[in-house]
Amino acid sequence: MKVLLVNYSDSDGGAARASFRLLKALQKIGVDVQLLVVDKKTNNKGVVEIGGIGSRVLIKFISRLENFLSRVLFDNNQFITLNFINSYIVNRKIRSIKPDILHLHWYARGMLSVDDISKLKFKTVITLHDNNFFTGGCHIKSGCNKYIEDCKSCPYITRNKKIFSLLFKRKLIRQKKIDPYIVALSEWMKNELQKVDLIKKEKIYEILNPLDTNEFSPINKDEAKRIVGKEGKKIILFGACNPQDKNKGFDLLIKAIKRIENQFDDLELFVFGDTKEEFFQKQPFNVNIIGKLHDDIALRVYYSAADVMIVPSLQETLPQSATEALSCGTPVVGFENTGLTSLVNHKVNGFLAKHGDCDELSYGIQFVLNNNIENKLNIESRALSKEKFTDTVVAKEYLSMYENILSD
Structure with a gap:
């Protein structure tokens, strides 16, 4: 079994730390696993960069372009990521690796669009570190449930709300093609997902992030x-x-x-x-x-x-x-x-x-x-x-999930 984890970075941010720790935990129990990133900071041999400097520059340009268009079109006052511009770069890299399990973490900032993911024909798992996957673009929905109604009256944007709603509907159509397995990192997130028609409830797994509890042990x-x-x-x-x-x-x-x-x-x-x-x-x-x-x-x-x-x-x-x-x-x-x-x-x-x-x-x-x-x-x-949440305990839970998915 070949597992490919995907995250923008291997060290910068909560999702980066979580995906890197999962990489190390799976390595500990002998899983053939790699972590594909745009921004590599660690020296772990399992971490693979997207490509050369040209590829990384293009991905960062797409991220800035999306942020610019978001501000100009919608004048949003909340951190919103639309993920609607295709880069193809990461898509091609994933195809070349040919994983049995594609496990996506935080793939925004120009890394993968919803279109990109829908064209990948691999068994796909997505860990939800925030709400972006099932909302119009919000990472933190701040108590708002407008995504249930296609974000028609989004409180965080001040203009072009119809265009925003249309983009969200387009996103939902593409996501139905992905039909992913979902990791909810907590009971709270799993309960939130019960409101989301997009996600098949039988494909939701509740698994915590792993942690090396020997590295994080008490000092007097x-x-x-x-x-x-x-x-x-x-x-x-x-x-x-x-x-x-x-x-x-x-x-x-x-x-x-x-x-x-x-x-x-x-x-x-x-x-x-x-x-x-x-x-x-x-x-x-x-x-x-x-x-x-x-x-x-x-x-x-x-x-x-x-x-x-x-x-x-x-x-x-x-x-x-x-x-x-x-x-x-x-x-x-x-x-x-x-x-x-x-x-x-x-x-x-x-x-x-x-x-x-x-x-x-x-x-x-x-x-x-x-x-x-x-x-x-x-x-x-x-x-x-x-x-x-000791790393080897959690790694075995992930391995069991991967095996179930491959036999599904």
């Missing part, structure tokens, strides 16, 4: 706090690729902390990711800015130093910051009705607040800080990670 908490220079402090940790993204909920976290800061005289908030210092300087109390962490060892230290990891996203398919934190034995606090429900057992290894409720989020932080008796929350966090 006192030692980790000493390393980050905050001995004896209670550390709240928040992180995202783009912490300023409103969907990530940093504003809700600030409100939640303000409600409890007087109850603790030793609180420290750390933030990692692609941070803009001026954004955090405007906050009502000091924020320790870590910046973008480029290696898993540093991440492991900060996760281990933290007393609680906060993931207050309003929508999240399966937050890798949560899986990484749990694997390092750090409990997680976030909202219900997100992918966190597949990771957090309420009041066992974290806390699930009512969706968007700052008061409950605040209470959840208090609960973890005040109720981690004999490190029970830490122990449960680590135990769940080893049980549910």
